[in-house]
Amino acid sequence: MKHTILAPGKPALGYAKDGTTEYLKRLRRYGSYELIHPKDGNSEDVSKRLHDASSGTLRIVMDERGEQLTTAQLTKKINQWEMRGVKRASYLIGASDGHTQQLRDDADLIWALSPLTLQHELALLVLLEQLYRVATIQRGEPYHR
């Protein structure tokens, strides 16, 4: 399964840029993970761009009000999607005012990394670290404790 992460706007925070680069580099060994930065803007415009860019894929909307998962539960979900033959999953990070209700309604999963509201680049970094953790679990590698 290919993974596309859509995070609006150019990265600005140094630590998030470094962390994102690091995890994308690590993930390269495990499969297809791409990060795309659609143009930023208001919630309506960004949600529309995210909706269009993720059409025809398994749509995972990142939102603090969503379902909270343990890493084991996330691994199980990803394994199930792979077994179902899902070709591409899209992970959608929202603009500063979050996603529209329309985009939330059209999600296959609304996933909360935590109930806290995170700065969007920090949310991106945590998302990538969790995808990396899942990839190492799937391979039986020792990163995960």
Ligand SMILES: C[S@@+](CC[C@H](N)C(=O)[O-])C[C@H]1O[C@@H](n2cnc3c(N)ncnc32)[C@H](O)[C@@H]1O
């Ligand atoms: C600053 S937050 C937006 C907060 C906004 N008040 C809202 O109601 O969604 C920007 C984006 O970061 C992501 N994000 C922030 N905290 C998150 C969390 N705990 N879990 C998942 N995604 C989160 C979401 O994609 C969110 O749309």
